[in-house]
Amino acid sequence: AQSVTQLGSHVSVSEGALVLLRCNYSSSVPPYLFWYVQYPNQGLQLLLKYTTGATLVKGINGFEAEFKKSETSFHLTKPSAHMSDAAEYFCAVISNTGNQFYFGTGTSLTVIP
Amino acid sequence: DADVTQTPRNRITKTGKRIMLECSQTKGHDRMYWYRQDPGLGLRLIYYSFDVKDINKGEISDGYSVSRQAQAKFSLSLESAIPNQTALYFCATSEVAGRRTDTQYFGPGTRLTVL
Numbered sequence: 001a002q003s004v005t006q007l008g009s010h011v012s013v014s015e016g017a018l019v020l021l022r023c024n025y026s027s028s029v030p031p032y033l034f035w036y037v038q039y040p041n042q043g044l045q046l047l048l049k050y051t052t053g054a055t056l057v058k059g060i061n062g063f064e065a066e067f068k069k070s071e072t073s074f075h076l077t078k079p080s081a082h083m084s085d086a087a088e089y090f091c092a093v094i095s096n097t098g099n100q101f102y103f104g105t106g107t108s109l110t111v112i113p
Numbered sequence: 114d115a116d117v118t119q120t121p122r123n124r125i126t127k128t129g130k131r132i133m134l135e136c137s138q139t140k141g142h143d144r145m146y147w148y149r150q151d152p153g154l155g156l157r158l159i160y161y162s163f164d165v166k167d168i169n170k171g172e173i174s175d176g177y178s179v180s181r182q183a184q185a186k187f188s189l190s191l192e193s194a195i196p197n198q199t200a201l202y203f204c205a206t207s208e209v210a211g212r213r214t215d216t217q218y219f220g221p222g223t224r225l226t227v228l
Contacts, residue, residue: 009153032210032213032215034216034217036219041222042221042222043117043203043219043220043221043222044156044203044205044217044219045219046216046217046218049215049216051210051215090155090156094213094214094215098211098212098213098214099161099163099169099214100158100161100171100214101146101156101158101214101217103148103155103156103157104155105153105154105155106153106155
């Protein structure tokens with residue numbers, strides 16, 4: 001079965017520090033992987049996605065993620081955190097049938113001034 | 114205007130009441146989804162639909178029903194609401210790549226409280 005695991009339900013970083021949010025997946029077919037961000041009182045917005053091709057994917061707001069098949073990982077990074085990055089972040093994988101998303105439980109990012 | 118809209122945005126109801134949450138989209142997507150979000154549990158799929166004649170149960174469909182009135186409209190009903198259905202509900206649509214679901218686009222959510 002497909003699934004994603006997000007390590008760390010809460011992550012705190014100082015403003016200007018590196019952001020690293022971890023996501024590991026399981027999938028028996030080549031995965032489509034996504035990161036979404038949810039700001040308070042809003043729906044989810046796509047940050048970036050990996051389908052095929054280049055394994056380093058760049059998204060909006062300076063975020064990027066690298067697909068590592070050998071490690072079954074798709075970690076999200078940003079070199080320098082900004083206060084506006086404070087939000088909930090969700091990793092997701094598409095099911096083997098290609099019909100559904102499976103979301104992780106989310107990581108809440110706090111940015112400390 | 115938002116591509117995916119949900120009504121109402123907030124609703125407080127009592128145990129046993131019937132509730133309908135509505136979703137409309139202008140993205141022209143065939144695939145639509147209903148999720149619920151609970152703290153610490155992420156998003157869980159309730160129902161999904163690939164067209165007006167295709168409705169499928171998701172992970173947690175018990176206690177819920179849906180109606181796909183048109184390509185653009187997908188409603189979620191709670192026939193007899195209970196307190197553990199208190200949650201944030203999201204509607205989403207998705208693109209398709211080949212036969213595979215691709216990027217999903219989410220509505221702003223409906224916060225439902227069942228007393």
